[in-house]
Amino acid sequence: MSSTSVSPFLRWLPVFLWGLVILVLSLMPGGPGNMILFGIPHFDKVGHFGMYAVWTFLFFRALAGNQRMTSTRAIWISLLTGTFTGVVLEFGQLYMHQGRSFEVADMVANAIGAGVGAGVSWFFRKRG
DSSP: OOGGGSOHHHHHHHHHHHHHHHHHHHHSOOOOSSOOBTTBTTTHHHHHHHHHHHHHHHHHHHHHTSTTOOHHHHHHHHHHHHHHHHHHHHHHHHTOOSSOOOOHHHHHHHHHHHHHHHHHHHHHHHHO
């Protein structure tokens, strides 16, 4: 079954659910930043990268499921939306007083993840 034959609701449901996970994780009260895991400092950046890569991948696939949407337009919209969302949520943490910290490095990790997610989905779209 191709993504163009799936109803818009089903195409966008994973985007909404994954976005909700990102929203909750980004804005819930947190502990100290700069997490170290497996001896790797700033391991939380891997999480930021991964969350936005997956979300942007899903976002691109939902956009590209619309037959009137070109791949070029879908990649730009998904990339800009993923990056913008990552920046906005990071600024949201700046104004929270519940253990969250504002980090430019998190925004960079979010944007790189969004770029990789959009690029990977575009690659698979072109191959398929």
